[in-house]
Amino acid sequence: MPVSLKDLPKNRPSMTSSPSSVAVGIDIGGTDIKAGLVGCDQSILERRVIPTEASGGPNHVISRVVELSNDFKQIAVRRGARLAGVGIGAPGSIRAARGAVVSPPNLPGWTEVALVDPVSKAVGVPVTLDNDANAAVVGEFWCGAGRGTRDMAMLTLGTGIGGGVVLNGALWRGRHENAGELGHKIVIPEGRVCKCGQRGCLEAYASASTTAQRAAELVAGGRKSSLCEIVGRGDTLTSKHVCSAARAGDALAREVWEETCRLLAVACVNLQHTLNLERIILAGGMSAAGDDLLRPVREHFGRQMWADIGDRPEIVLAELGNDAGFVGAAYLALKHAGVAVGAATGGR
C-alpha cells in the first residue's frame, strides 16, 4: 500500500509499491528547485532539492529541470508507473497560452522565458505550468491542511503575502487569472506603502518581512525593547525575533506581533463575509511560529467576526511546508492528463 504524504518521513522516498499513474512536480524558487515524483494516490515516491543556479541564466535552469524530470521519469519506469506529465510551479506571472513565465521577481534577468515547450520536448511528456503560489495552494488543498474541504483559502506569509482561493474543489483564477492576491487586500486605507504600489495592503503590515520592519522602525525611533540588542549587534531583525520577544513579554514586540495577527484576522473576516469558506490556511515561513501565530489570529478573528459560531471557518496551519509547491504542481499535471486523483477533486 502506498504511504500517504502525511505519514512519510521528510526527505526519504517511500519504498512501497507504486501507484499506476505518477507526475513530476517541480517548484522553481530563486534559490532552490524543489521537486518530487508524486502518485495519483497522494504518495510521494521520490523527493529532491537542488540549487536553482539562477545566475547561470534561463537555459541553464531549464536544463536542470529537464535533468531532474528525466531522472524521475526513469524512476517511474523502474517502478512500473505511467508518467502522466510534468507540472512546474514558477514565480512571476504566467503566460499560459505561451507556456512561459514573465519577469519572476526572484529570477533576475528573466524577461519572458518559455518553459513548457523545451521541457516537454526534452522529457517527452505533457508539461503544465502555473504560478508557484497557485501550486502551493493546490498542494495543501490536495494533500495538506486543506484535505477534505471544497472551499478554502490560503495565506502564505513570507517576504510577501501570497494567497489563493479554492472554490468547489478548484483553484479560483478569475477573469484575468489574477484572483487570490490576498496579500494586496487593503486593510488600512491610505496606510503604509506596499511594494506593489498600493497603500495599506495586508502585505505592508503582516508578512514576515514587514512584521520585522515595523518592529525595526519602532526600535529605530528610540522605543525600549529587548530587540534593541539584536539591532545593536548589527543583526537584521526577523519576524522570528519579534515572535520570540513577544512570547517573552517584550512590550514593543507584543504590540507589533499582535498587530500582525489582528490584521491577518481582519483578512480572514473579510474572506469569510465574501466567500463563506470551510477553512483558511496560514502557510509560509512565518507559519513556523505555530501556536504563537494561530492562537492570536483565532482570538482576533473571534473578537472581530460575528458571534454566530456555525458561520466560522477553521483557521489552521499549513502541513506540507516546502513540499506544497511541487505536490501541487504534480497534482495539476495529473489533472491535466485526466488522471483520477485520490481524495480531493479540485484543481483545473
Add this chain to the structure above:
Amino acid sequence: MPVSLKDLPKNRPSMTSSPSSVAVGIDIGGTDIKAGLVGCDQSILERRVIPTEASGGPNHVISRVVELSNDFKQIAVRRGARLAGVGIGAPGSIRAARGAVVSPPNLPGWTEVALVDPVSKAVGVPVTLDNDANAAVVGEFWCGAGRGTRDMAMLTLGTGIGGGVVLNGALWRGRHENAGELGHKIVIPEGRVCKCGQRGCLEAYASASTTAQRAAELVAGGRKSSLCEIVGRGDTLTSKHVCSAARAGDALAREVWEETCRLLAVACVNLQHTLNLERIILAGGMSAAGDDLLRPVREHFGRQMWADIGDRPEIVLAELGNDAGFVGAAYLALKHAGVAVGAATGGR
C-alpha cells in the same frame, strides 16, 4: 417577439405573445410586495406592487402572496404559458430545508415563518425561497447590469449594504450559505460600530443611512455646512442631501461623500484581488445618485488599485431598480424547474 426587460416601459405589462415557460417572482419587503410574471426569455409579462400589510401578521401576508400568485397563474393560463413555479425573495435568514424565513428585520414579530409549503399548496406549483438580497443579485445578473458576465459582484447601498457574488454564472453561497455579506467586510479595523456588532464594517460608513449619519454627526459637532439648514428646520439628513450639497460644493458634504466613495472603492479593490471579477454593480437607493456616485468610486478605485488596466472590473450602476428582486426570484424558480433561461446561465 417578446419585449426584453430593458426595452419595457416601467409598470406597463407587455402586450406581446408569451414565452413557453413563465414564473412568478415575489419580493417581500417591509412596506411593499413587488411581484411580476417573468418569462424564461427575460420578458416581464405583468408587474404589480401591493402593500405588504405586515401588521396583519404572517398569515395575512401569506394570503396576499397566494392571491397575487393565483392572479398571475390565471394570466399565464390565458396567455398559453406554462407556470413553472413561484419564486419568493424574503428579508432575513432563510432556512432552505424548512422553506421558512427567520426573524426578518423589516417584518417585526415574524420569528420562523414557513412560506414554501402554504404557498405551494395554495397555488399548486413548486415554490422556491431565497434571501431578497440574493434574489436581487441574480435579477441584475440575469436581466440587468450583469448581463453577459460570468463573474460579478453587487453592492446594494440602502439602509444597510447588502451584497452578492456570482461566480461561473451561479450565485456563490458558500459553506454556510452566508457568502456575499459584502457590507460587513471590515474597511477600518477598530472603526465605527456597525449594527451587526462588528467594528469598521463598510456598512458602518458607506450605506445611504450611515453616509447621512456621518454628515449629521459633523453638523451636530458644530461644523459649518449648508446641511445645517436642513437639520435646523427639523428634517432628517439623507444621503441624497449629502450628495446634492457635495455637488454644490459644500465642504463638509464633499468630505463625507468622498469618504463613502473611497471606502466603496476599497471594497471593490479587495473584491478584485480576491476574486478577479468581470464587473461590480452598485445598486440600491443610493445608486440613484448616478454619476455622482459612479465617477468618484471609479476614480478612487483607479487611485488605489494596481495600474495594470487589463485587471480591472467594470464598475457600473444597477439597471433594474425595484424590479431586480422579483425578476431574480422568478429566475430561481425557473432554474429550479429545469427551464432553460435566456442569455445568462447562472443561479442554482
